[in-house]
Amino acid sequence: xxxxxxxxxxxxxxxxxxxxxxxxxxxxxxxxxxxxxxxxxxxxxxxxxxxxxxxxxxxxxxxxxxxxxxxxxxxxxxxxxxxxxxxxxxxxxxxxxxxxxxxxxxxxxxxxxxxxxxxxxxxxxxxxxxxxxxxxxxxxxxxxxxxxxxxxxxxxxxxxxxxxxxxxxxxxxxxxxxxxxxxxxxxxxxxxxxxxxxxxxxxxxxxxxxxxxxxxxxxxxxxxxxxxxxxxxxxxxxxxxxxxxxxxxxxxxxxxxxxxxxxxxxxxxxxxxxxxxxxxxxxxxxxxxxxxxxxxxxxxxxxxxxxxxxxxxxxxxxxxxxxxxxxxxxxxxxxxxxxxxxxxxxxxxxxxxxxxxxxxxxxxxxxxxxxxxxxxxxxxxxxxxxxxxxxxxxxxxxxxxxxxxxxxxxxxxxxxxxxxxxxxxxxxxxxxxxxxxxxxxxxxxxxxxxxxxxxxxxxxxxxxxxxxxxxxxxxxxxxxxxxxxxxxxxxxxxxxxxxxxxxxxxxxxxxxxxxxxxxxxxxxxxxxxxxxxxxxxxxxxxxxxxxxxxxxxxxxxxxxxxxxxxxxxxxxxxxxxxxxxxxxxxxxxxxxxxxxxxxxxxxxxxxxxxxxxxxxxxxxxxxxxxxxxxxxxxxxxxxxxxxxxxxxxxxxxxxxxxxxxxxxxxxxxxxxxxxxxxxxxxxxxxxxxxxxxxxxxxxxxxxxxxxxxxxxxxxxxxxxxxxxxxxxxxxxxxxxxxxxxxxxxxxxxxxxxxxxxxxxx
Amino acid sequence: xxxxxxxxxxxxxxxxxxxxxxxxxxxxxxxxxxxxxxxxxxxxxxxxxxxxxxxxxxxxxxxxxxxxxxxxxxxxxxxxxxxxxxxxxxxxxxxxxxxxxxxxxxxxxxxxxxxxxxx
Numbered sequence: 065x066x067x068x069x070x071x072x073x074x075x076x077x078x079x080x081x082x083x084x085x086x087x088x089x090x091x092x093x094x095x096x097x098x099x100x101x102x103x104x105x106x107x108x109x110x111x112x113x114x115x116x117x118x119x120x121x122x123x124x125x126x127x128x129x130x131x132x133x134x135x136x137x138x139x140x141x142x143x144x145x146x147x148x149x150x151x152x153x154x155x156x157x158x159x160x161x162x163x164x165x166x167x168x169x170x171x172x173x174x175x176x177x178x179x180x181x182x183x184x185x186x187x188x189x190x191x192x193x194x195x196x197x198x199x200x201x202x203x204x205x206x207x208x209x210x211x212x213x214x215x216x217x218x219x220x221x222x223x224x225x226x227x228x229x230x231x232x233x234x235x236x237x238x239x240x241x242x243x244x245x246x247x248x249x250x251x252x253x254x255x256x257x258x259x260x261x262x263x264x265x266x267x268x269x270x271x272x273x274x275x276x277x278x279x280x281x282x283x284x285x286x287x288x289x290x291x292x293x294x295x296x297x298x299x300x301x302x303x304x305x306x307x308x309x310x311x312x313x314x315x316x317x318x319x320x321x322x323x324x325x326x327x328x329x330x331x332x333x334x335x336x337x338x339x340x341x342x343x344x345x346x347x348x349x350x351x352x353x354x355x356x357x358x359x360x361x362x363x364x365x366x367x368x369x370x371x372x373x374x375x376x377x378x379x380x381x382x383x384x385x386x387x388x389x390x391x392x393x394x395x396x397x398x399x400x401x402x403x404x405x406x407x408x409x410x411x412x413x414x415x416x417x418x419x420x421x422x423x424x425x426x427x428x429x430x431x432x433x434x435x436x437x438x439x440x441x442x443x444x445x446x447x448x449x450x451x452x453x454x455x456x457x458x459x460x461x462x463x464x465x466x467x468x469x470x471x472x473x474x475x476x477x478x479x480x481x482x483x484x485x486x487x488x489x490x491x492x493x494x495x496x497x498x499x500x501x502x503x504x505x506x507x508x509x510x511x512x513x514x515x516x517x518x519x520x521x522x523x524x525x526x527x528x529x530x531x532x533x534x535x536x537x538x539x540x541x542x543x544x545x546x547x548x549x550x551x552x553x554x555x556x557x558x559x560x561x562x563x564x565x566x567x568x569x570x571x572x573x574x575x576x577x578x579x580x581x582x583x584x585x586x587x588x589x590x591x592x593x594x595x596x597x598x599x600x601x602x603x604x605x606x607x608x609x610x611x612x613x614x615x616x617x618x619x620x621x622x623x624x625x626x627x628x629x630x631x632x633x634x635x636x637x638x639x640x641x642x643x644x645x646x647x648x649x650x651x652x653x654x655x656x657x658x659x660x661x662x663x664x665x666x667x668x669x670x671x672x673x674x675x676x677x678x679x680x681x682x683x684x685x686x687x688x689x690x691x692x693x694x695x696x697x698x699x700x701x702x703x704x705x706x707x708x709x710x711x712x713x714x715x716x717x718x719x720x721x722x723x724x725x726x727x728x729x730x731x732x733x734x735x736x737x738x739x740x741x742x743x744x745x746x747x748x749x750x751x752x753x754x755x756x757x758x759x760x761x762x763x764x765x766x767x768x769x770x771x772x773x774x775x776x777x778x779x780x781x782x783x784x785x786x787x788x789x790x791x792x793x794x795x796x797x798x799x800x801x802x803x804x805x806x807x808x809x810x811x812x813x814x815x816x817x818x819x820x821x822x823x824x825x
Numbered sequence: 826x827x828x829x830x831x832x833x834x835x836x837x838x839x840x841x842x843x844x845x846x847x848x849x850x851x852x853x854x855x856x857x858x859x860x861x862x863x864x865x866x867x868x869x870x871x872x873x874x875x876x877x878x879x880x881x882x883x884x885x886x887x888x889x890x891x892x893x894x895x896x897x898x899x900x901x902x903x904x905x906x907x908x909x910x911x912x913x914x915x916x917x918x919x920x921x922x923x924x925x926x927x928x929x930x931x932x933x934x935x936x937x938x939x940x941x942x943x944x
Contacts, residue, residue, distance in 0.1 A: 354929075359930060
């Protein structure tokens with residue numbers, strides 16, 4: 065029951081009892097009035113009866129006078145005056161008697177015998193007097209005596225009546241008193257009961273409200289103390305329970321948010337610790353070869369200074385050490401760069417077809433000197449039927465090279481075997497390459513850390529065998545990037561087997577071939593087909609900044625770190641906009657600009673020049689479409705890119721290509737609100753016709769069973785002169801959370817450049 | 826002649842430092858791990874130990890603590906030499922009982938200055 069119902073019920077109950085009290089009061093008033101009326105009548109009757117009694121006494125005195133007169137003569141006559149007096153007296157008595165009859169009420173009226181007798185005797189007297197007047201007769205003394213006797217008894221009877229009436233009056237008085245007491249008791253009872261019930265209801269209401277509020281307060285106290293697991297007990301279905309449920313919901317959300325934050329913080333702390341550890345390690349690793357380089361070169365200088373000259377033989381050994389340390393340092397720096405590229409998600413995977421036998425033999429040629437160094441045997445087993453695979457050759461080669469040089473380093477006069485296999489694993493056509501050696505092997509503890517950065521089987525390994533401790537960590541990252549894995553098994557003293565498994569063919573769900581893949585979350589929302597931006601810059605930091613800024617805006621960004629690479633990518637990928645650095649080693653930005661503007665296939669691509677020098681006029685004169693001065697400014701860069709991209713104008717109409725209705729369902733409401741015209745189809749032929757006939761603001765592509773044909777259509781649309789400026793948004797790879805239209809909306813906002821700095825996650 | 830014991834596991838560093846110090850007129854001996862370092866310090870009683878910290882078998886911190894606890898070696902001055910140049914590394918070395926601390930790559934002039942002032 066909800067709170068308002070409780071209050072309403074309590075109020076009604078109290079009202080009912082109040083009405084009951086009023087009714088009792090009215091009823092008691094009624095019965096009291098009856099009794100009081102009766103009491104008044106009784107008293108009045110008593111009074112009238114005593115009046116009659118008095119009058120009869122007066123009358124009797126007359127009779128006694130007449131009797132005295134008659135006692136002389138035995139009879140008596142009535143004079144005129146007397147007659148008239150007697151008549152008046154009689155009529156007066158009759159009136160009084162009538163009054164008594166009229167006044168007497170209730171059962172008592174019939175019990176008044178005296179008045180009846182008085183009426184009879186008065187009537188007889190009236191008759192007698194009338195008779196004497198009419199006949200002018202005398203009244204006999206016997207008659208008078210009889211009457212006197214009769215009067216006497218009548219008067220007595222009246223006295224009895226009077227007494228009876230007095231009793232009755234007293235009785236009534238008592239009854240009224242009793243009634244009053246009873247009424248008082250009843251009223252008091254009803255009042256008391258109402259009061260008790262009202263109190264109980266109020267008490268219940270207060271207790272209930274207080275209990276609920278106390279529970280809520282308890283909840284907020286727990287929550288503010290950080291105990292977010294606490295939940296308020298929800299008992300009923302009323303407003304307070306609803307409030308408690310709402311509070312619990314809030315606590316749930318808080319709890320979830322808090323856990324997210326804590327998780328995030330934990331991750332951040334962990335990442336921070338890892339980073340600090342990495343930095344400390346890196347500092348140490350870099351200093352060690354630097355120490356040798358500086359030390360030996362200083363020493364050589366000192367020796368030359370001290371002795372004036374230095375024999376070639378003496379110098380050779382030390383110079384070799386400097387060279388070796390320098391090479392080690394270079395290897396370290398390269399590997400660190402690789403690692404940082406992997407970590408920042410910039411390491412791309414480029415698939416190309418290759419024969420796996422050729423690939424392995426290539427690597428063999430390179431590592432053979434290492435293997436021969438300790439007189440090791442070497443064997444290659446290609447246990448593969450179809451040796452044609454598609455893979456990132458550079459990474460494949462680097463992994464294999466690393467594993468082989470490790471095997472060569474830790475094996476002396478043993479055997480190193482490379483085995484390639486091809487099989488289907490979890491529905492994926494995969495190749496595995498294992499490198500087995502009969503070398504020193506590792507303990508389980510060493511094995512567990514072998515893929516961590518800067519760790520080798522143990523610290524002495526570095527001293528004995530060299531190496532940076534980054535190789536296997538990079539191998540593992542490469543394998544994961546290629547959607548594969550790398551494992552190792554080992555026995556101390558027996559040898560080690562490293563096996564890496566990667567898909568044999570380019571994964572079908574991979575983004576546009578060769579495009580940068582990234583582990584960053586934003587890239588999940590890559591706007592395929594809308595705008596590809598090529599950034600050419602030799603400075604890795606600038607490249608990364610530009611990429612991050614543009615990537616966050618939802619563009620797919622490809623990068624090139626030299627002019628040559630940039631030109632190649634521009635021809636290959638036909639980006640929508642090119643961001644070009646001016647000062648670069650080798651081919652500089654001006655040369656690249658000239659080249660791109662001369663080339664038929666790239667001359668229409670808008671180019672934004674970026675440089676530390678402000679040579680805007682020169683840039684525009686040479687054919688650049690915009691010119692930005694470094695350091696890179698987020699707002700300027702995105703604005704410049706936007707300006708050069710086709711307008712996304714939804715008002716021109718939205719074409720949705722999808723099977724099912726996920727996108728349509730999400731967008732229908734927004735479209736109605738913003739008055740966008742929607743056209744939807746799952747038929748690609750129809751879509752192509754429509755696109756040819758009309759210009760659309762944007763094409764949204766949802767889930768389709770034939771993504772191959774969808775890509776073909778997108779390619780055609782991008783290449784036809786009349787449709788190439790129509791933006792297309794491939795939504796099929798986006799997972800919409802709980803079918804939330806806001807997510808799509810903010811996504812469209814990013815595409816159309818209207819707002820939103822970040823892509824929803 | 827001042828006797829210096831270099832405890833260093835890296836062959837190149839050992840070779841380089843010992844040669845340079847010999848040239849400066851010191852009597853130099855070398856040990857390649859912490860354990861050997863402690864034994865040699867005790868037997869040959871050098872005036873100064875240049876102690877690398879990341880050492881096999883027994884690391885430099887442990888070796889230093891042991892040397893500073895033993896009666897016949899606690900007077901020997903120890904300079905920590907380490908490629909660990911992050912915050913706190915110096916504290917850690919001094920905490921273990923080292924008398925001074927220097928980082929790699931070695932700046933010979935600076936190191937000689939420290940050697941001079943400590944002896």
